[in-house]
Amino acid sequence: MSILLTLLLWLLGPQVEAQQPYTESIAGTVTRADTRAPLPQTRIELTREDYARVPTGHERVCKPEPDTEVTEKRRFVVTDANGRFTIADVPAGRYYLSAQHEGFLRFEYGQRGNYPIGTVIRIDPEGDTIVSAPAADVPGESAAENTILPLLSSSTVAAPRGGLGRDQQGTSAGAPSAIRGGTIAQTGQRGGLGRDAERVPAGAGANSAIGRTSGTPRIQLRDLMLSLTPAPAIAGRVLDERGMPQAAAAVQAYQFRYTPINGRVLKSIRATLTSDDGGYRLFWLNPGRYIVAAAHTSYGLQPWMSGLTFTPNLPNLDAGQPTVFFSEVTTAANAQPVPLNPGEQPIADFHLQDRPRFTVRIRLDGDIPPSPALVFVPYGGDFCTGLDYGISAKSDGTFEIRDVPQGLYVAMAISGRDAVSPLITVKVDQQPPAPIPLPVVTPIEVRGVVDFDAIPPWVELGRIRVSLVRTGQEVSQTATGIVDPSTGLFSIPGVGPGAYYPVVELPPGAYVQTITAIDCDTGKPSPNYRYQDLHGHFDSQRPLSIPEVIPNAAKCLDVQASYGRPLRGYVRDRAENPEAGALVVAIPRSVWAVQEDRGATPPDRYLTAVTDDRGYFELRGAAEATAYVADLPGGDVPEYHLYAFENIDANAIYDPGFSDRFRGRETFSVRTWAFEDGQWNVKTISSGTIATWQTCGAFDAPNLKARCYLISIPAVETAEIR
Numbered sequence: 263m264s265i266l267l268t269l270l271l272w273l274l275g276p277q278v279e280a281q282q283p284y285t286e287s288i289a290g291t292v293t294r295a296d297t298r299a300p301l302p303q304t305r306i307e308l309t310r311e312d313y314a315r316v317p318t319g320h321e322r323v324c325k326p327e328p329d330t331e332v333t334e335k336r337r338f339v340v341t342d343a344n345g346r347f348t349i350a351d352v353p354a355g356r357y358y359l360s361a362q363h364e365g366f367l368r369f370e371y372g373q374r375g376n377y378p379i380g381t382v383i384r385i386d387p388e389g390d391t392i393v394s395a396p397a398a399d400v401p402g403e404s405a406a407e408n409t410i411l412p413l414l415s416s417s418t419v420a421a422p423r424g425g426l427g428r429d430q431q432g433t434s435a436g437a438p439s440a441i442r443g444g445t446i447a448q449t450g451q452r453g454g455l456g457r458d459a460e461r462v463p464a465g466a467g468a469n470s471a472i473g474r475t476s477g478t479p480r481i482q483l484r485d486l487m488l489s490l491t492p493a494p495a496i497a498g499r500v501l502d503e504r505g506m507p508q509a510a511a512a513v514q515a516y517q518f519r520y521t522p523i524n525g526r527v528l529k530s531i532r533a534t535l536t537s538d539d540g541g542y543r544l545f546w547l548n549p550g551r552y553i554v555a556a557a558h559t560s561y562g563l564q565p566w567m568s569g570l571t572f573t574p575n576l577p578n579l580d581a582g583q584p585t586v587f588f589s590e591v592t593t594a595a596n597a598q599p600v601p602l603n604p605g606e607q608p609i610a611d612f613h614l615q616d617r618p619r620f621t622v623r624i625r626l627d628g629d630i631p632p633s634p635a636l637v638f639v640p641y642g643g644d645f646c647t648g649l650d651y652g653i654s655a656k657s658d659g660t661f662e663i664r665d666v667p668q669g670l671y672v673a674m675a676i677s678g679r680d681a682v683s684p685l686i687t688v689k690v691d692q693q694p695p696a697p698i699p700l701p702v703v704t705p706i707e708v709r710g711v712v713d714f715d716a717i718p719p720w721v722e723l724g725r726i727r728v729s730l731v732r733t734g735q736e737v738s739q740t741a742t743g744i745v746d747p748s749t750g751l752f753s754i755p756g757v758g759p760g761a762y763y764p765v766v767e768l769p770p771g772a773y774v775q776t777i778t779a780i781d782c783d784t785g786k787p788s789p790n791y792r793y794q795d796l797h798g799h800f801d802s803q804r805p806l807s808i809p810e811v812i813p814n815a816a817k818c819l820d821v822q823a824s825y826g827r828p829l830r831g832y833v834r835d836r837a838e839n840p841e842a843g844a845l846v847v848a849i850p851r852s853v854w855a856v857q858e859d860r861g862a863t864p865p866d867r868y869l870t871a872v873t874d875d876r877g878y879f880e881l882r883g884a885a886e887a888t889a890y891v892a893d894l895p896g897g898d899v900p901e902y903h904l905y906a907f908e909n910i911d912a913n914a915i916y917d918p919g920f921s922d923r924f925r926g927r928e929t930f931s932v933r934t935w936a937f938e939d940g941q942w943n944v945k946t947i948s949s950g951t952i953a954t955w956q957t958c959g960a961f962d963a964p965n966l967k968a969r970c971y972l973i974s975i976p977a978v979e980t981a982e983i984r
Contacts, residue, residue, distance in 0.1 A: 284387040289348040290486030292341050292361050296605075300345025301490060304363040308349050310335040311356040311382055312770055356874065357383045359486070365546060366490035367604065372843035375909030375977050376549040376604065381843035382874035383483070491604045495545040498610040500536045500556045507540030508558050508614060515544045516553040516594065520916035522865040523731045523763050523800070527738050528553065528594050528642060550911070551599040556612040557585040584667035586614055592667075619665045620693045624673055626659035628702030631677040636661040641670035641687065645732075645739035652676060660697055666690050672737045673700065674758060680705040681758025687736060706808055708754040709782065710819030712745050712766065715775070718825055726769070728752045728821065730762040733805050761805040764793070765865060766821055771882035773866040775824045779806060779816035788816040798852030799861025826883035827955030829869065831930070831970030833877045833906040840877030841906065841974045845870065847915050848881050848902040848953065854921040868915060869902065879906075884955040899954045903928040904970060909977040923983070930972045932957050937965040 292304045313335040341347045358380065359371040372381025500511040514533040518526050531552065536542045544554070587597035588610045600610050624636060635652030637645060638661075653661050661675075668691050675683035683700050708730065732739040741762075743754035766774050779788040791811045792801040806812065812819075829848060833841040848869035852861075869881040885900040903921055905928055914920055921928075930953070934946045945966070950957060958970040 284354045285351040286385045287350045288483045292345045292488045295489040295491040302341055302343045304341040304361050306339045306347045307360045308337045309358045354385045354387050361488045367493050369488055369490045377909050377911055379845050384874050493546040494602050494606050495543050497543045497607055499540045500612045503615050509538045511536040511558040513542045513556045522916050523862050549603050551601050553594050553597045554588045554600050554610045555585050619667050622663045622666050623697040624661045624700050625697035626702050627699040630659040631682045635676050638663050638673045645737045680756030684759040705756040708757050711750045712821040714823045727767045729765045731765055733761045759808055761807050763800045771825050772823055773826055773883050773885055776822045778820045779811050780818055780820050782818040790815050802861045826885050827959050829881040829884050829958040833873050833972045833974050835974055842875045844873045844906045844974045846879045847905045849921045851901045854903050901952045904953045906972040906974040908974050910980040914983050930970045934968045
């Protein structure tokens with residue numbers, strides 16, 4: 263009876279009103295950098311730090327999932343007629359702010375150079391400042407340690423991570439389970455995988471005006487200024503060998519980009535056709551170095567032929583002038599790069615020359631699949647781009663590719679988006695006497711499961727992406743599947759024969775520990791496949807071969823993922839001032855250690871973060887000790903070189919020689935703090951060249967925290983790195 267009475271009194275007693283979550287408003291103005299005039303209809307994007315990632319490998323996915331999801335972590339507004347914007351009710355956290363408008367370069371709050379990397383904006387109910395000068399050089403910076411450490415274990419702080427592909431997928435996880443002992447369908451209750459996380463860097467502009475409203479602890483971010491620079495262009499004329507203008511000639515701009523998997527690849531960025539006077543203009547390009555090519559052949563124009571009709575006053579297309587690269591060379595490797603800076607319009611003129619060209623015929627050998635098409639691209643080209651311009655087969659399964667210049671090409675037959683043949687290399691140096699046979703194969707479905715060993719409580723359920731990236735330099739190709747968040751299962755259909763590296767795009771702070779090719783029913787692993795070698799690289803001697811490993815020796819992939827340790831610290835410039843908006847990069851030992859194999863390092867082992875206004879950063883995902891690390895000299899803890907940059911092309915970190923350029927520049931200091939008598943005191947100060955989570959993370963001892971302090975490398979020293 264007394265228990266019931268007590269319960270009744272509690273129910274009838276005064277109820278404490280739930281405290282409203284802390285929110286803030288962000289407002290500002292967007293103007294043109296050249297005229298200072300306001301820019302209406304500019305898209306403003308506010309993205310929480312644990313949603314965004316930098317840098318990206320810009321791997322193109324053949325079957326991308328559109329990233330259109332808008333959540334509380336990612337919000338959009340549009341400026342009014344006066345260029346003003348307001349984002350209301352923003353919860354406490356760490357954010358990036360950016361602005362985009364057609365004809366202008368993307369600009370991000372805090373950006374200081376050509377590359378869109380800006381400052382993290384803090385909205386912190388415990389602190390007195392958001393975007394301001396830093397406080398004392400202690401772990402807490404403002405209002406003691408509790409203004410940093412509680413955030414580090416919440417969903418508001420997960421630092422940006424590197425990865426493959428521009429669209430970085432977030433994840434969570436679920437209950438652990440084992441494939442072994444039953445089928446995937448029977449034991450597939452893992453799950454876990456967070457939201458899509460497209461890289462959205464920080465905002466840009468002048469320092470904000472910060473003030474309080476009377477009678478409330480809210481901190482207003484007023485009058486943020488973002489100035490957008492008109493996007494530059496490359497222009498020129500295309501002439502024939504007699505100096506006559508070439509109308510409707512195809513002009514394309516490419517860039518060399520680095521990927522962690524296959525090194526440097528050539529990516530198509532923009533394309534156009536010349537006008538009646540032979541002139542062209544490749545507009546709205548980002549600053550950088552471009553490889554520009556021109557052609558006047560049906561082969562070169564093929565991407566535009568679908569639905570393209572020339573007016574009667576233009577001459578018929580001449581198939582006699584194949585692709586030439588600026589300046590007057592026939593290969594991209596020998597081309598002269600065209601540098602492009604803001605406000606510039608460099609000129610790249612072309613004189614097309616005739617050279618031998620041939621007709622290539624390829625015939626399907628076997629049962630002809632429904633609606634077959636042929637992807638035929640230059641050696642080293644982008645297979646995924648070619649999928650949109652497949653060549654249709656004749657009724658007998660023969661493909662005819664006309665006006666092909668001398669060179670090396672690759673070809674594969676597809677049906678829909680499924681590969682129905684192996685990838686073959688075609689050398690064109692004479693007229694082939696007979697059609698080249700291309701055997702028809704049955705496409706393979708690669709299935710599997712993603713399982714996390716432990717899931718932090720702040721990780722949200724969602725989706726992640728599993729990709730198979732073809733090894734080698736002959737072509738850039740990626741096949742992709744999306745993981746079911748409720749089960750952890752995924753499927754990648756339509757995979758053709760070849761050797762692949764499996765890549766999993768994980769949430770901030772997570773990394774792939776192991777990937778095993780197994781029999782779905784018995785759980786027996788394949789002896790012919792190994793995820794990593796003893797040096798932490800993808801095992802180039804035993805890649806995931808299809809069909810030798812899948813489906814012959816195994817039918818599924820078992821992906822085991824983990825959450826790593828943090829590396830935390832501060833960045834200063836050479837004058838010892840805090841460096842806001844610096845890109846901090848951790849390069850793992852498998853990249854910079856001198857090893858004979860020099861294999862490819864999995865992309866999730868690269869760690870990156872951006873500093874906030876205090877210069878504070880947190881690199882999440884430092885790998886725990888694994889079998890290959892234990893075999894290396896230097897202990898059983900993964901090691902990293904740390905670098906901080908004022909402004910740099912984030913893609914450059916995937917250049918295999920990147921860390922060699924800064925050898926000896928990775929020295930940093932470590933300060934270890936202990937909380938004693940109500941304040942933080944420095945216990946030790948040391949320096950090092952190799953970082954681990956033990957030196958730059960939190961020690962296991964109570965109230966003992968370690969921080970790394972780096973001096974940023976100025977932008978003038980990295981301006982020419984591409």
